[in-house]
Amino acid sequence: MKKTPALHAVAAAALAACALTSAHAFDVGNGVTVDVSGYGTVAATVTNDDQLAFRSRASRSKGVGQSIDLGNDSRFGIQAVVKFNPDLSVTGQLVGQRRMTGGEETDLGHDKDFDPQVEWLYAQYNALPSLNLRLGRVVLPAFLLSDSLNVGYAAPWLRAPLHLYSSQLMSNLDGVQANWRDSFGGVNLSAQATYGKAEAYGAMANLGAVHLESKDTYAFSATAEYGDWTARVGTVRLNTPFTGMPDAGLTIHDKYVSAGLQYDNGSALVLTEWARRTQNAMPVVGKLLEGKYAYVAAGWRFGSVLPMVIWSKADNEMMGGTDKSHPSSIGVSLRYDAAPNIALKAQVDQFKANDPEAFVSPDATSKRKVSVFSLGADFVF
Numbered sequence: 001m002k003k004t005p006a007l008h009a010v011a012a013a014a015l016a017a018c019a020l021t022s023a024h025a026f027d028v029g030n031g032v033t034v035d036v037s038g039y040g041t042v043a044a045t046v047t048n049d050d051q052l053a054f055r056s057r058a059s060r061s062k063g064v065g066q067s068i069d070l071g072n073d074s075r076f077g078i079q080a081v082v083k084f085n086p087d088l089s090v091t092g093q094l095v096g097q098r099r100m101t102g103g104e105e106t107d108l109g110h111d112k113d114f115d116p117q118v119e120w121l122y123a124q125y126n127a128l129p130s131l132n133l134r135l136g137r138v139v140l141p142a143f144l145l146s147d148s149l150n151v152g153y154a155a156p157w158l159r160a161p162l163h164l165y166s167s168q169l170m171s172n173l174d175g176v177q178a179n180w181r182d183s184f185g186g187v188n189l190s191a192q193a194t195y196g197k198a199e200a201y202g203a204m205a206n207l208g209a210v211h212l213e214s215k216d217t218y219a220f221s222a223t224a225e226y227g228d229w230t231a232r233v234g235t236v237r238l239n240t241p242f243t244g245m246p247d248a249g250l251t252i253h254d255k256y257v258s259a260g261l262q263y264d265n266g267s268a269l270v271l272t273e274w275a276r277r278t279q280n281a282m283p284v285v286g287k288l289l290e291g292k293y294a295y296v297a298a299g300w301r302f303g304s305v306l307p308m309v310i311w312s313k314a315d316n317e318m319m320g321g322t323d324k325s326h327p328s329s330i331g332v333s334l335r336y337d338a339a340p341n342i343a344l345k346a347q348v349d350q351f352k353a354n355d356p357e358a359f360v361s362p363d364a365t366s367k368r369k370v371s372v373f374s375l376g377a378d379f380v381f
Helices: 016-020
Strands: 024-029 032-047 075-085 088-103 106-128 131-139 172-184 187-204 208-226 229-241 251-264 268-279 289-300 305-318 323-325 328-339 342-352 369-380
Touching (some): 088 187, 172 208
Antiparallel strands (some): 032 369, 075 088, 088 106, 131 172, 187 208, 208 229, 229 251, 268 289, 289 305, 305 323, 328 342, 342 369
């Protein structure tokens, strides 16, 4: 894999991973153009333990056992950008993957193996050469790789470190977003401010299936790129009504503070992130969840082959500190760039059976080790 710009920016311009290939452009007249591109992951996942159900994201309640599963890590996305002029455009992105759904036609806690939903749909106006404004459904930029999390081809591994990236259920929000970018003395600086409302379905340990609606959500992040280095800091604040006591009018103030660092010189690749999550206390139960999350991943490119080692860790306190867990995992991944737009990948991760992030119903009394094996292909078009 040849050196590319910082991984977090590979898709920052709305599926920029597809810039590695030629997007399909159409001129519809009157200066209006439509660019269509897409991406996908086809992966098979299996474990060596049929008593536990492994899941790669908390946004689902269905997991993987000893039978090969094609839905755990597979997804498909397609995007269209309609450009009315150099400064005004509309971007829409549809993503199909396994996810928990809710509503009149389904019961909360039910997963669809392939559920297409609108991930992004926003109008963008370039107010200045260094500033653009977006209105609509945009990414919720919680962490270093949030912009490109669904675009497997843009990532060095097959599956992102679980403990950090599964800690945030929401991947987008409906609202406004401002993106600023400029360069000073060889340093590329960028900042992103986002505000709106967010919604997600998921399954959480000890709480079961949940439907979260944060009506007052904001996020801010700042990134600096210099040479082979990229550093990012950010914060996300979600304000979600507490459904445990709906008549009390209580709100969970859920705050993430995160920092990420990447080094990529074309041969060596090192990624690390850390995040802290804090909540205000609720009557009787105290804080529903408070945690710290971190990972370190390192690899070396041998031509088109990139092997990596990934270590991940979480420290959780639930129900006012009465329920504590300190799960960790170790994994290895292998990427082979088979073509300019296709990457073949393999990954093996090892978790403990009491890991609430990794398993739908963890075995809190057991520390036995469970191995997860995945093999797949990422592509862009």
